[in-house]
Amino acid sequence: MLLQISDLYMSYLTIRGEVRAVDGINLSLESGEALGIVGESGCGKTSLSLGITRLLPENVSTYKGSIVLQGQELMGIPRDRFRREVNWKKISMVFQGAMNSLNPVVKVGPQVAEPLIIHMGMKKEKARPRVIEIFETVGLPEETYDRYPHELSGGMKQRVVIAMALILNPPLIILDEPTSALDVSIQAQTMNLLKRLKKEEHMSMIFITHDIALSSDISDKMAVMYGGHVVEVGTAEQVILAPKHPYTQKLLASTPMLRSYSEPDFIPGAPPDLVNPPQGCNFHPRCHMAMDVCRREDPPTCLLEGGQRVECWLYGDKNE
Amino acid sequence: MSSVIELQDLRTYYFVREGLFKTLAVKAVDGVNLRLQQGEILALVGESGCGKTTLGRTTLRLLEPYSGKLLFNGRDITHTNMKDLTWMRKEAQIIFQDPYSSIDPFMNIYQILEEPLIVHKVEDPEKRREIISTALEEVRLTPVEEIIRKYPHMLSGGQRQRVNFARALLLDPVYIVADEPVSMIDASSRVELLTVLRNLQKIHNLSILYITHDISTAKYVSNRLAVMYVGKMVELGRVLNVIDEPLHPYTQGLISSVPDPDPNNRNAFRKVIPGEPPNAIYPPPGCRFHTRCPHAMPICKEKEPKLVEIDERKSVACFLYHKESVESE
Amino acid sequence: MGFNARDAVSEFWASHISKLGVALLVGLFAISIYVFASYPLDFGTRYWNSPQHWADYPKAVPPAWTQTFTSQKKPIHTTLVSENPTIRTTGIRSIEFDINFDFRYDDFPQFTSFSISELTHWDDPPIVYVSLVRPDGREVENLLEIAIPFPSADAEPPFTKYVNVPFRTYLPGSPVVHHAVSSFLRKEFDMALTPSEIGRTGPEQFIFGAPDDDGEFTTVLKGSYTLKVRFETFHQDDTVDSIKFVVGGKVFGIMGTDILGRDLAVGLLFGFPVALFIGLLTSTLTTVVGSVLGIMSGYMGGKTDNLIQRVSDVMNNLPQLPILIFLVFLLGQNIWNIILVLVIFGWSGLTILVRSMVLQAKEEQFIEASVAVGANSRWIMARHIFPQVAPFVFTQMIFYTPSAILAEAALSFLGLGDPSLPTWGQILERGFQTGAIFLGYWWWIIPPGLLIVVTALCFVFIAQGLEPVVNPRLRRMR
Numbered sequence A: 001m002l003l004q005i006s007d008l009y010m011s012y013l014t015i016r017g018e019v020r021a022v023d024g025i026n027l028s029l030e031s032g033e034a035l036g037i038v039g040e041s042g043c044g045k046t047s048l049s050l051g052i053t054r055l056l057p058e059n060v061s062t063y064k065g066s067i068v069l070q071g072q073e074l075m076g077i078p079r080d081r082f083r084r085e086v087n088w089k090k091i092s093m094v095f096q097g098a099m100n101s102l103n104p105v106v107k108v109g110p111q112v113a114e115p116l117i118i119h120m121g122m123k124k125e126k127a128r129p130r131v132i133e134i135f136e137t138v139g140l141p142e143e144t145y146d147r148y149p150h151e152l153s154g155g156m157k158q159r160v161v162i163a164m165a166l167i168l169n170p171p172l173i174i175l176d177e178p179t180s181a182l183d184v185s186i187q188a189q190t191m192n193l194l195k196r197l198k199k200e201e202h203m204s205m206i207f208i209t210h211d212i213a214l215s216s217d218i219s220d221k222m223a224v225m226y227g228g229h230v231v232e233v234g235t236a237e238q239v240i241l242a243p244k245h246p247y248t249q250k251l252l253a254s255t256p257m258l259r260s261y262s263e264p265d266f267i268p269g270a271p272p273d274l275v276n277p278p279q280g281c282n283f284h285p286r287c288h289m290a291m292d293v294c295r296r297e298d299p300p301t302c303l304l305e306g307g308q309r310v311e312c313w314l315y316g317d318k319n320e
Numbered sequence B: 001m002s003s004v005i006e007l008q009d010l011r012t013y014y015f016v017r018e019g020l021f022k023t024l025a026v027k028a029v030d031g032v033n034l035r036l037q038q039g040e041i042l043a044l045v046g047e048s049g050c051g052k053t054t055l056g057r058t059t060l061r062l063l064e065p066y067s068g069k070l071l072f073n074g075r076d077i078t079h080t081n082m083k084d085l086t087w088m089r090k091e092a093q094i095i096f097q098d099p100y101s102s103i104d105p106f107m108n109i110y111q112i113l114e115e116p117l118i119v120h121k122v123e124d125p126e127k128r129r130e131i132i133s134t135a136l137e138e139v140r141l142t143p144v145e146e147i148i149r150k151y152p153h154m155l156s157g158g159q160r161q162r163v164n165f166a167r168a169l170l171l172d173p174v175y176i177v178a179d180e181p182v183s184m185i186d187a188s189s190r191v192e193l194l195t196v197l198r199n200l201q202k203i204h205n206l207s208i209l210y211i212t213h214d215i216s217t218a219k220y221v222s223n224r225l226a227v228m229y230v231g232k233m234v235e236l237g238r239v240l241n242v243i244d245e246p247l248h249p250y251t252q253g254l255i256s257s258v259p260d261p262d263p264n265n266r267n268a269f270r271k272v273i274p275g276e277p278p279n280a281i282y283p284p285p286g287c288r289f290h291t292r293c294p295h296a297m298p299i300c301k302e303k304e305p306k307l308v309e310i311d312e313r314k315s316v317a318c319f320l321y322h323k324e325s326v327e328s329e
Numbered sequence C: 001m002g003f004n005a006r007d008a009v010s011e012f013w014a015s016h017i018s019k020l021g022v023a024l025l026v027g028l029f030a031i032s033i034y035v036f037a038s039y040p041l042d043f044g045t046r047y048w049n050s051p052q053h054w055a056d057y058p059k060a061v062p063p064a065w066t067q068t069f070t071s072q073k074k075p076i077h078t079t080l081v082s083e084n085p086t087i088r089t090t091g092i093r094s095i096e097f098d099i100n101f102d103f104r105y106d107d108f109p110q111f112t113s114f115s116i117s118e119l120t121h122w123d124d125p126p127i128v129y130v131s132l133v134r135p136d137g138r139e140v141e142n143l144l145e146i147a148i149p150f151p152s153a154d155a156e157p158p159f160t161k162y163v164n165v166p167f168r169t170y171l172p173g174s175p176v177v178h179h180a181v182s183s184f185l186r187k188e189f190d191m192a193l194t195p196s197e198i199g200r201t202g203p204e205q206f207i208f209g210a211p212d213d214d215g216e217f218t219t220v221l222k223g224s225y226t227l228k229v230r231f232e233t234f235h236q237d238d239t240v241d242s243i244k245f246v247v248g249g250k251v252f253g254i255m256g257t258d259i260l261g262r263d264l265a266v267g268l269l270f271g272f273p274v275a276l277f278i279g280l281l282t283s284t285l286t287t288v289v290g291s292v293l294g295i296m297s298g299y300m301g302g303k304t305d306n307l308i309q310r311v312s313d314v315m316n317n318l319p320q321l322p323i324l325i326f327l328v329f330l331l332g333q334n335i336w337n338i339i340l341v342l343v344i345f346g347w348s349g350l351t352i353l354v355r356s357m358v359l360q361a362k363e364e365q366f367i368e369a370s371v372a373v374g375a376n377s378r379w380i381m382a383r384h385i386f387p388q389v390a391p392f393v394f395t396q397m398i399f400y401t402p403s404a405i406l407a408e409a410a411l412s413f414l415g416l417g418d419p420s421l422p423t424w425g426q427i428l429e430r431g432f433q434t435g436a437i438f439l440g441y442w443w444w445i446i447p448p449g450l451l452i453v454v455t456a457l458c459f460v461f462i463a464q465g466l467e468p469v470v471n472p473r474l475r476r477m478r
Helices: A045-052 A079-086 A106-121 A124-138 A144-148 A155-168 A184-200 A235-241 A246-251 A292-296 A313-318 B050-060 B082-091 B109-119 B127-140 B143-148 B155-167 B186-204 B213-223 B241-246 B249-257 B265-267 B298-302 C005-013 C016-038 C043-048 C064-069 C174-187 C196-203 C264-300 C302-317 C320-331 C335-361 C365-373 C375-413 C424-434 C440-469
Strands: A001-012 A017-029 A034-038 A060-069 A091-094 A173-174 A204-209 A221-226 A227-234 A301-303 A309-311 B003-018 B022-038 B041-047 B067-073 B092-095 B177-178 B209-212 B224-229 B232-238 B309-312 B314-316 C078-082 C086-088 C094-103 C112-120 C128-131 C141-146 C158-162 C167-170 C221-234 C241-247
Touching: A001 A045, A001 B186, A017 A045, A017 A060, A034 A045, A045 A060, A045 A173, A106 A124, A106 A155, A124 A155, A124 A184, A155 A173, A155 A184, A173 C094, A173 C302, A184 A204, A184 B249, A221 A235, A221 A246, A227 A235, A227 B265, A235 B265, A246 B186, A292 A313, B003 B209, B003 B232, B022 B050, B022 B209, B022 B232, B022 C221, B022 C241, B041 B050, B050 B067, B050 B177, B050 B209, B067 B232, B082 B092, B082 C141, B092 B155, B092 B314, B092 C141, B092 C365, B092 C375, B109 B127, B109 B143, B109 B155, B109 C365, B127 B143, B127 B155, B155 B186, B155 C365, B186 B209, B186 B213, B213 B224, B213 B241, B224 B241, B224 B249, B232 B241, B232 B249, C005 C016, C005 C424, C005 C440, C016 C264, C016 C440, C043 C264, C064 C424, C078 C094, C094 C241, C141 C167, C141 C174, C158 C174, C174 C196, C264 C302, C264 C335, C264 C375, C320 C335, C320 C375, C365 C375, C375 C424, C375 C440, C424 C440
Parallel strands: A034 A204, A034 A221, A091 A173, A173 A204, B041 B209, B041 B224, B092 B177, B177 B209
Antiparallel strands: A001 A017, A001 A060, A221 A227, A227 A309, A301 A309, B003 B022, B003 B067, B224 B232, B232 B314, B309 B314, C078 C241, C086 C094, C094 C221, C112 C158, C112 C167, C112 C241, C128 C141, C128 C221
C-alpha cells in the first residue's frame, strides 16, 4: 500500500463559522495506481489535497487523522522536516490553474530546475540535463528549456507544470483539475501523457476533478466526495457501472453522453453549507431515496462485495 | 421558413498593433456562410480561438464585420451604426458565460432586470414589475419577492445564470445568443439550466445560437450543430448526424477526444488530434486543418475547401468529400 | 464582490484610527455648528477687523489659565460696570457712581480705561470728576476731569450722546491723568516726577503701587480700591446710563489675545466652520469635476479621452503653489477666488486615477451586457461605471479636505488670504508679522498651528479607516 489515509479531518475558521471541509475521510492507494477523486465545487476535494500535502491555509482550525505514505506516518512530522523531506520529494502537486502561475519573467527551464537546486542542492549546470530528461518524458522538445511561459501554448505550459511535479521523482503526484483550462483536444493529449506516465514510469497519482467522465479516463479507483465526505469508493468498474450511492447514480445520470442516447438527469437543489451541514446524511435534502433515518443519523460506512465502500443507510445492514 | 440570421461570407477581424508601424489582422471569423432558421437552436462548437465567440457577437452587431453581409430578419445590418440599432436590441439578446461578472454587483436583482425595460421605454412601473415577475417565474427563480431584493453575491452561480436568462427574455426577443451559458456552472446543475433554456425556446419559439466548447451539451440542447476551426466553419448538420457520423477529420478528432464515463477508458490511449491549433493571424495556406489532419492530401495545402452541402442538411468543408474550393467561386 | 453596507461599516469601525477620526470630526462639526449659531456671518468684517471693538481688551497677553503655573499672579482682566448712580441734589446737582473692587495681584494692570454710556443733558453738558481711593486710605484726586463736549450748533435739547459708541478715555494716554498722578505723588509721597516721566512709565504703576525703601514703585498695593465718579449736571433731568472702568489684565481668557487685543479664543473658534467649509466645499467640487471628467475620459475614449487627458496632464504638472499665489494676487483676495483656484488645480490628479479605474471597469462583462441591451453611454456611465469608482472617489474626497485646508492656511500665511474671514492661517500670519515668535507669544502661534494639524489629521484618519473598505485586499482576515 503506497498511501493510507484514515479518519482525516480538516476545518477552517471563517467569518460565518467553522467550515468542515474534510469530515472523516478514509482512502488508500496502491503503487502504480491512479485514484480519482470526483466531486463538485464545495465538496472538499481541493481541501483534501491541501491536507495531504500539508499546505494548510492560515485559518485552519482542525487538522487531525492519519496519513501513512510508504509505511511512514506523515501527521506527526514537524513542519520543517515535512518541508525538507516530504514536500516535492515524496508527494508533489499540480495545482488548479498552475499553468497560469508560472513566473512570467523567468525562463521555463530554470523554473522546473528550481526544486532540484533547492531541495537537492544541485548546481544549475547539473540540473539542466535532468530537466531536459524530464521534458522528454512529458513530450516537450529540448528548446523548451529556454522559452518564457508566454511563448508556450496552454498544453505545453501544462506539461511544464507536470514536469515540475515529476522532477524529484516522487512516488506520488496529486493533480487538481489539471485539464479544466485546456481545450478538449489538448486535454486528450494531456490525458494520454498521464496514461503513459502511469504505464511506463509506474507513477502513482491522485486525480481530482468534477468531471466523472474525465476521471474514468485515468482512474483505476474512484472516490466520490460530497459535503466533505467520501460517499462512495471502489474500482472504476464498480463506481461507474454499478454505482451504489444515490449521489453517484445521479451524477452519472446527469452527465450528458456523447455516445449514447439518454435524456440526462439533474440533481435539484444546491450543495450543503459546510458551516451548518444538515442533520444526518449530508445528501438527504436532495436524495431521491431519502428515508427517515437519513434525516436523523449520520449514515454508516458499509463494506460491499469486491471492496466497494458506501456511506449510505440503504446498505445499513452491511455496516462496517 | 425565413432565416432570422443570415451570414454571407462574413469576416470579422481584430486589428492589433505590433511595434510602432505594423498592424496585424487577427482573422477571428474568416468567411462564414450560415442561415439560422426561425425557432431552431444551432450549436456552435469549437475550441479556443476558433472564432465562435466573435461570430456570436457579430450576429448581434456588437462587433462590426470586416466584410461580407449580415442580415437580421432580412434586413442588412452589416455596417449600420450602433446608434441606429436600438430596435435590434429588443429583438436580439445575449446570455453571457460568466455568472460572476455579467451582472452588476452593485445593483439588486430587480434593478438589474429593470434596466432593459427602462432603456426601452416601458414607462409604467407596474408593467415592468409584471414583466420581471413573469420572467423570473419562467426561469424558476422563486419566490420572486425574495429574489428581487437580493444582490448578486447572495445568489449561487446557477441562480445568477438564471438571472441572465431572465434578462434575455424581458424584451420578448426572437433571437438569443447563448455564449457558453453553463460552462462555469457545476456539472450536476448544467442540465437543469439547459432544460430551462430548452423549455424557454419552446414556449417563445426562440431562435438560439448556442455557443459551447462542450460538444456533449450541444447534443442535448440543439437541433443543428456547426463546427468551427480557426475562423472557418468546417461542418454543419443535424446534431445527431454530426455526432454519430462526423465527416470532417477535425470533428472526428474532437469527438474522439471527449470521454464518456466508461471504466475502459483508462486502458487505452485516446485517438487525439496532434499538435496545436494555428495562429489566427497567420493561418496555414489552403485548408487550415491540413497541418494536423491525418488524411491530408496535396490539394489541402494549396486550396481552401468550401462548405458544401453533401446531402439533406449536412454540409462539410473538406476535399475528402467534394472538390469545391473557395477560389473556384 | 460581496460589498454591502453593513460589512463596510463594521470594516471601517474595526480600527481605532477610524474611531479617533470620527470622534474628532464630530467634535469639529459640533463646534462649527455652535459657532454658526452664535456668531453673525459678518463677524470678520464687523468685529474681528475693527480695532475699536477690541479697545478694552488687553494686548498680547497669554491665556488666564497660565496663572496656575506661576507663583507671581498677574492681574486678570476686569471690567467693572455701574448702572445705578445716586443723585445728589444738595448744592450742584450731581450724579454719582461708586465702584468698589479688589486688586490683589502681584503685578500692575496693563492699562486702565474709563467709559461713559448714554448720557443725556438739557442745558450745558456735565463735567465729570473721577478719583480713586486706595487701600492705604490715600486718594488720587481728580484722576480724571472730563468736560463733555458741547453739542453742535443746530442741535435741539435733549442732547443724547454715547448711545452706540461710549465716550472712552484711555488713562495711560491721557495728560490729565499724568498731571493728577504727578500731583498725587508730590502730595502724598513727597516725590517729584514730571507728568511726562509718568506718561513714559505708565500711571498704573503709581496708582496701584507703593514705594519701597529706594522710592521705587515696584510693589503692588493690594487691597480694596474705590472709584468715585461724579457728574456735575446743570439740569435736573440730566441722566447717565452707565459707566465702565476697565482694569487691564496681563492674562485673558482661554487662549489669550493678540497685539490688537483680539480674543484669540473667539478668532480660533470662528476658524472651525471656516476651515470645514473651505475644506469640504473645495474637496467636493474638486471630486465632482475630477470624477466626472475621469469617467467620461475613460469610458468614451477617442477624442474626448485625448482632450481631457492632455488637459489634465498639463494641469497636473503645473507647479501649484506659485500659480496659486499668482492667480489669487490677480483675481483678488476673496474666499471664493481661493476656492475656485484650488478646484481648478485639484481635479486633474483624480481624473487620471479615475480614468484608469474606468478603463478596467468598462471591460467587465456586465457593461457589455448593458450595451447589448441597448443602453446608451450616459446611462452606462451613471448606472454602472460610477458605482464602481464611487467608493474610491469618496475616499479621495476625504483625503482632499485637509489639502484644501492646508492650502488655504498656506495662502493666508503668505498674506494672500481673505482678510474678511478670520482663519487659522490668518491668525498665524498676523502672529508672524508681529514677530510673535521672537516676542515669545506662544499662545498666538501654537494653537492655530495645532488646530490646522489636528483638523487635517482628522480627515486623514477617516480616509485611512475607509481604505480597507474600498480596497478589499487590505481587509483584515477575521
